[in-house]
Amino acid sequence: MYPAYIHTQTTARNIDHAAIKTYQIPSLILMEHAALKSAEIIEQITNTNQSICILCGPGNNGADGLAIARLLQPKYPNLYVVVPEIKKMSEDEKIQFQMVQNLKIPFCKNLPNVTYDIYIDCLFGNGLSRDITGFYKTMIQNVNTSQSTIISIDMPSGIDSTMGNVLGCAIHADYTISLDCYKQGQWLNEGKNHCGKLYLVDIGIPQILHQKCMDKIKILNEEDIHLPNRPLNAHKSTFGKALMIGGSQNMHGAIHMASLSAYKSGIGTLTLMVPECISNVLAIKSDFYMLLQCADRNGIFSSKAIDLLKQNINNYSIISIGNGMQKNNITIALVEQALKSDKKIVLDADALWAAQKNIELLKRSETTILTPHIKEMSDLTGIHVSTILSNPFEVARDFSKEYPSCVLILKSSQTYIAHQGSVYVLDAQNAGLAKGGSGDILCGIVVAMLGQCKDSLQAALCATYIHSQSAKLDIDSASFMPEDIINNIPNTLKRLRS
Ligand SMILES: NC(=O)C1=CN([C@@H]2O[C@H](COP(=O)(O)OP(=O)(O)OC[C@H]3O[C@@H](n4cnc5c(N)ncnc54)[C@H](OP(=O)(O)O)[C@@H]3O)[C@@H](O)[C@H]2O)[C@@H](O)CC1
Ligand SMILES: Nc1ncnc2c1ncn2[C@@H]1O[C@H](COP(=O)(O)OP(=O)(O)O)[C@@H](O)[C@H]1O
Ligand SMILES: [K+]
Structure with missing residues (x-):
């Protein structure tokens, strides 16, 4: 091509x-x-x-x-x-x-x-x-x-x-x-x-x-994607030990969808840190993930979450935060703690708003992958939505230069993946993805790719591409359900590997 x-x-x-x-x-x-x-x-x-x-x-x-x-x-x-x-x-x-x-x-x-x-x-x-x-x-x-x-x-x-x-x-x-x-x-x-x-x-x-x-912008295509190897003699730690932090009383689906996507995309082990009030419903939904339950308050994490993360963080190599959380002080504290650690971090949804409160922490040396949509990018950077829309290439590139260990996945009907001044554009518009839950699926795939890829940009490129390919479904776009996309991840991986 x-x-x-x-x-x-x-x-x-x-x-x-x-x-x-x-x-x-x-x-x-x-x-x-x-x-x-x-x-x-x-x-x-x-x-x-x-x-x-x-x-x-x-x-x-x-x-x-x-x-x-x-x-x-x-x-x-x-x-x-x-x-x-x-x-x-x-x-x-x-x-x-x-x-x-x-x-x-x-x-x-x-x-x-x-x-x-x-x-x-x-x-x-x-x-x-x-x-x-x-x-x-x-x-x-x-x-x-x-x-x-x-x-x-x-x-x-x-x-x-x-x-x-x-x-x-x-x-x-x-x-x-x-x-x-x-x-x-x-x-x-x-x-x-x-x-x-x-x-x-x-x-x-x-x-x-x-x-x-310098500063090139490239349309992402299949030749840019190098799926990570899965050696036959691997063990589960080879593919990453992920902790996904998220969920709240009214939003337990988000972290569930993210976790399903992560597991279908090849993460080694997966633990969900969730408020106790949703742990029962999650336990019934699936049994492949482990649960790290935290006392809740009014349907969200209580302040005990901060100590709980401190005590457990070293058991994991990748931490994602954001699915189904809300904008509050606990979210800010958890994001701060994660960013101060030496773990690979994925920030999604309200964790992006929280990251803005300690934005200098994004200058950490370990990888951080951020997955904002346009409004979340505005929350993260303070740049007005209309300015982002008028030149997303430049906004994504400038951000990636300022935070060189970060990989930015700026989502919209076109998605911009930026790292150290290079920008890739995923040009695969699909009305079937314009539904709640699509972003959580992407977040899960990002976690899995970060567990398996050596290179953080490659992890982001693979994840974005797998997400859009898995959403190529032979059904009317109005009828897409998150599980249809998630259940298509194995076919996508098989096709990309062959
Ligand atoms: N060898 C190559 O490089 C190749 C180039 N290729 C082709 O060349 C194109 C670029 O060519 P280009 O640089 O000559 O520019 P182009 O778009 O024809 O316009 C310049 C002319 O327009 C004028 N002008 C400008 N604005 C104006 C206005 N508002 N109102 C009125 N006049 C105005 C300007 O006048 P001036 O400003 O000098 O007074 C000048 O005369 C490129 O798009 C591709 O198609 C391909 O063949 C591949 C190989
Ligand atoms: N029209 C569209 N064409 C292609 N991709 C889309 C379209 N609409 C949404 N998406 C993708 O779906 C995902 C939506 O993410 P997000 O807005 O965070 O949703 P949510 O938080 O509800 O899960 C992003 O990956 C985005 O790029
Ligand atoms: K022309």
């Missing part, structure tokens, strides 16, 4: 330049790859009897358009090119334009009065630098109001490729063919809604240029 990276405008541009300067790949060769791959996709999504109008701007995005015109012309009899600024062309565009003229492909300066079935948008790509005004704006508005299919090359023109904001006006594409890498603006803010279906094509830029990037 072609490795998919997401870059800002500057990084994408620097990579293009390095391919040309350092690796001496002529830009016309890259452009030819771009045009060939784009033409291939255009042929797949259109019919050759449809009329095509290719809009070519003043830079290399326009040059791509001219190269695409040259490649499509033999198959599409009704093909037309619009070049508004013949006097202002990049060097490569001049060469492409000469070839288009040699082939006698019809062109003109203005958008023709007739409506075309297909518009190929090559006005502006990664080089858009200011608001679009004047005749380009009119052209974009006219194309947007047509009922035609719009295919954008590299970026929907008018979308800023770093932040996804509309600069003046922007093409509303049905399809966008991104060249070499995704641009961050395709994933953020208004950009998300302007791309239509996104394609990514390899244009022959050396992969090393992506791998060498």
Whole structure:
């Protein structure tokens, strides 16, 4: 699978330049790859009897358009090119334009009065630098109001490729063919809604240029997942001894689901530290876990929990806190104690709110995996929800740099896994997961992976991927039950290992 990276405008541009300067790949060769791959996709999504109008701007995005015109012309009899600024062309565009003229492909300066079935948008790509005004704006508005299919090359023109904001006006594409890498603006803010279906094509830029990037963002795929080995001669301690702390009178299901997921995902031993008031119901539900019961007060842990954890913590290698707990002083004290220990820690739900009270403790040297959804991330960091939503990549990356021993799993319909400045994106939207309990299942899988993987980032990547793959169920998304997902974990593991 072609490795998919997401870059800002500057990084994408620097990579293009390095391919040309350092690796001496002529830009016309890259452009030819771009045009060939784009033409291939255009042929797949259109019919050759449809009329095509290719809009070519003043830079290399326009040059791509001219190269695409040259490649499509033999198959599409009704093909037309619009070049508004013949006097202002990049060097490569001049060469492409000469070839288009040699082939006698019809062109003109203005958008023709007739409506075309297909518009190929090559006005502006990664080089858009200011608001679009004047005749380009009119052209974009006219194309947007047509009922035609719009295919954008590299970026929907008018979308800023770093932040996804509309600069003046922007093409509303049905399809966008991104060249070499995704641009961050395709994933953020208004950009998300302007791309239509996104394609990514390899244009022959050396992969090393992506791998060498600082602060890279990569789409998580199966090749990034290295499931931990399970040696035949292992014993239970080989796979981690976990203590899961959580539960309250009104929420015993959360820790139960987390524990089932942890066990199905391979944890060695599992103990649940829960308030006494729910221990009976848990004991009836399952018998694979051990219970560390704690006196309760009003349905939650009493202050005795703090001493109980102190006395027992050294029996475990991994501690998770949060499932089914509440925001209170005991939760704060338990999180503080766990973070001061030398154990691997997983923080979920209200434990994330509690961690904020002693945030400097996250600078500990042992691994901490945090699994906030967007609101919990806001509780943890004090960053407003709208700021997180406008650039989750940056928020996740900044956090991971500030707390280098932490691995952040920032959950939403897309999930961002960040560690020491690198960000992975799990792009697997699934309405079946938009239900209470999905996060508890993930937390359990994280605990199990932390018990088995040597590397904490790998544990987080494996867990997130296993969670989303196990939620690929052949039933209506409205009917997903937590146990359906949990019962599918074994199939996922079997498939990933084979
Ligand atoms: N060899 C390579 O690098 C490869 C590049 N490739 C392709 O090149 C694209 C990047 O090309 P690019 O850098 O030329 O930028 P592009 O998007 O065409 O725009 C720049 C032009 O637009 C103008 N302009 C900007 N904003 C404007 C505005 N609001 N209103 C009006 N004008 C505005 C700007 O003018 P200026 O600011 O200089 O006055 C300049 O003329 C990339 O997306 C991909 O498609 C691929 O073929 C692979 C190989
Ligand atoms: N639409 C969606 N597409 C993909 N994943 C989703 C979607 N909605 C929720 N999820 C995933 O489900 C989990 C929900 O976690 P969380 O919000 O903590 O739920 P809860 O606390 O109720 O268990 C996260 O892993 C999140 O990424
Ligand atoms: K474009």
